[in-house]
Amino acid sequence: MNFFQNSFSDDVGKALFGILNSDSTDTLNLVSPDNTSDGWLKKKWITNNGERILLKAGTAPYYQEPFNEVLxxxxxNRLxxxxxxxxxxxxxxxxxxxCPDFVSPQTELVPAWHIVNTLKKNNSTSNFNHLINCCGELGFKDTEKIKQGICRMLTVDFIIANTDRHYNNFGFLRNPDTLEWLGLAPVFDSGTSFFHSESVFSLKNPYLRESLKIKAKPFASNQKEQMKKIPSKEYCSDLDFGRLDGISEFFGKLISKNPYIEPERAEILCKTLDSRIKETERLFEN
Incomplete structure (x- = not known):
């Protein structure tokens, strides 16, 4: 079913969000892209003036994930x-x-999980290089650009302390008709980050906010080790982190709209954002 150009029912989306009238279950229309949406956050597709838009909710108690996506x-944008x-x-x-749909009838998203299983990995090859080797095996034209894109994505993940960049949470674009590989997909789905479920009590402990203690995926178990396992200096040295000046104020104004995030939590998060940007700069300086 082509939902890019055909209409669809919002019944499944309403059911997923718990707002479907029980009287409507007998006439439930299952023709919807929501049937195959991945992930554990509540989400649904809507149309707005013909454009396909994906809505995603947050989780209790802070409902912070949507705000992390905007951050x-x-x-x-700045980098x-x-x-x-x-x-x-x-x-x-x-x-x-x-967010708008970033694929079209002429493109499809192939998660990295399908790519990384193309070849059998040997013990002497890092997980990062194995993924790049798989891209080469499949006929990607510019693996250097793939390396750059992944390193930049993971540098942003380091800043936002993203704990959920697994192989199904990034991927590659392909022409579904010719099967030509078009490159790395844009950065998406970064909500499960920036201590979204940690209490204020936990956030007050700076030890828990150290990069060695923050979980990471897919190439290492913590953020600091992951940055060591990728050639970030080679492919990210041109990033101008000075353009992130003032972004903590931007985030502070953004999360002030969220009634579930108290001022103390917001203050800690904004200070942490500044410190993570400085730590990222030091990684490249050293």
Whole structure:
């Protein structure tokens, strides 16, 4: 079913968000792209003036994930990194992140999980190089650009302390008709980051916010080790981190809209954002 150009029902989306009238279950229309949406966050597709928009909610107790998506968009904007643009919308008293569909009838997303299983990995090859080797085996034209894109994505993940960049959370674009590989997909789905579920009590402990203690995926178990395992200096040295000046103020104003994030938590997060940017700069300086 081609949902890019054909209409679809919002019944499944309503059911996923728990707002479907029980009287409507007998006439439930299952024709919807929501049937195959991955991930554990509540999400649904809508159309707005013909454009396909994905809405994603946050999780209790802070409902911070949608705001993290917008923060990531702003960081990528300032650093010139290709990404999916996220915005905050409010509907029925709930905040959602919204983003346009970044694939089309002429493109499809292939998760990295399918790529990384193309070849059998040997013990002497790092996970990063193994993925690049698999790209070469499949006929990617510019593996250097793939290396650059992944390193830049993971540098942003380091800043936002993203703990969920698994192999199904980034991928590659392909022409579904010719099967030509088009390159790395833009950065997307970064909400499970920036201590979204940590309490204020935990955030007050600076030890828990150290990069060696923050989990990472897919190439290492913590953020600091992951940056060591990728050629970030080679492919990210031209990033101008000075363009991130003032971004903590941007994030502070953004999360002030969220009634579940108290001022003390917001202050800690903004200070942490500044410190993570400085730590990222030191990684490249050293």
């Amino acid at each position: 990531t968009s702003e960081i990528c 010139g990194i290709e990404h999916v643009e996220y915005k905050i919308i409010k509907n029925d008293g709930t905040f959602y992140s919204s």
